[in-house]
Amino acid sequence: MPTHQSLSGVSDADLLQRMIATHPERFGEPFWAFFAEHVGPRLTARPTIVDLGCGPGLVLRDLAERYPAARLYGYDVTPAMITHARQLVYRSATPTLAVHDVTAQPLPHGRGTVQLVCMSSVLHVLDEPLPVLAEIRRVLAADGTFLLNDWVRQPLASYLAWRREVMGEGEVESRRRGFRLFPMHNKYTPEDWQWLLGEAGFAIRHQTELRPAHRVFVASPI
Numbered sequence: 355m356p357t358h359q360s361l362s363g364v365s366d367a368d369l370l371q372r373m374i375a376t377h378p379e380r381f382g383e384p385f386w387a388f389f390a391e392h393v394g395p396r397l398t399a400r401p402t403i404v405d406l407g408c409g410p411g412l413v414l415r416d417l418a419e420r421y422p423a424a425r426l427y428g429y430d431v432t433p434a435m436i437t438h439a440r441q442l443v444y445r446s447a448t449p450t451l452a453v454h455d456v457t458a459q460p461l462p463h464g465r466g467t468v469q470l471v472c473m474s475s476v477l478h479v480l481d482e483p484l485p486v487l488a489e490i491r492r493v494l495a496a497d498g499t500f501l502l503n504d505w506v507r508q509p510l511a512s513y514l515a516w517r518r519e520v521m522g523e524g525e526v527e528s529r530r531r532g533f534r535l536f537p538m539h540n541k542y543t544p545e546d547w548q549w550l551l552g553e554a555g556f557a558i559r560h561q562t563e564l565r566p567a568h569r570v571f572v573a574s575p576i
C-alpha cells in the first residue's frame with residue numbers, strides 16, 4: 355500500500371522532524387482553549403483517550419499534562435514516530451504506544467470503551483476514510499467524542515503562499531514540496547468533511563478554523 359511518505363516524497367525522518375518543529379504552532383494556546391471549552395467538559399473523570407496517527411507523541415504528552423488521570427493510547431503506522439513517543443516524559447503514566455496501520459487492523463479496544471479519539475492531519479492521507487471512521491465509531495462510547503483536525507481545501511496560490519509565510523519555506527522549496535503535496539492537503543472542503551462525518555454516523559457538535567487551511571470538528575456518535 356502506498357504510504358503518506360511514498361506518495362508525498364517526504365521521508366519518515368523528515369516528517370518526524372516537521373511534526374516536532376510545527377507542534378507548538380499547531381497545538382498552541384488557541385487549540386487548547388478550544389479543547390477546554392468543547393472537549394474537556396465531555397470527558398469522564400478517568401477517560402480512555404486514543405490519538406490515532408499520533409506522530410511523535412507530543413499531543414499525548416500535552417494531554418497527560420492537562421488530564422493526568424486519563425488512560426492514553428497512541429497508534430501510528432510509522433515506527434520512527436512511536437520510537438520518538440516512547441522516549442518522551444509524560445506527567446501521567448506512559449501511554450500505551452504501538453505501531454499500527456489503522457487501514458489494515460481493527461483498533462485493540464472493545465466496542466464503546468473509548469471516551470475520546472483524536473485524529474490530527476491523518477484522515478486526509480487515507481485512501482478510504484469511511485472504514486476507518488466506522489472503526490472509530492465502534493470503539494467510541496455512546497457519549498464519546500471524535501476530535502478531527504485536518505486540512506481544508508484552499509486555492510493553489512494561497513497554499514503556496516502559506517508554505518512560504520507559515521512554514522517558512524523559500525520560493526524553490528515551497529514549489530517543490532507544494533506542488534507535490536497540494537493534491538493531498540487540498541483534498542477535502544469543509545462541506546466534504548461534514549458529509550463524511552455524517553455518512554459515518556457522527557453528529558458535529560462544534561467546528562472551527564483555528565489556523566488557516568485547517569478545520570477542527572468535535573463530533574459524537576449518533
Ligand SMILES: C[S@@+](CC[C@H](N)C(=O)[O-])C[C@H]1O[C@@H](n2cnc3c(N)ncnc32)[C@H](O)[C@@H]1O
Pocket residue numbers: 358373406407408409410429430431432435454455456457473474475476479
Ligand atoms: C501529518 S502526520 C500527523 C501526526 C500527528 N497527528 C500530529 O499532528 O503531530 C500524519 C501521521 O499519520 C500517520 N499515518 C499515516 N497513515 C497511517 C495509517 N494507515 N495508520 C496509522 N497511522 C498513519 C503517519 O505515520 C504520520 O505520523
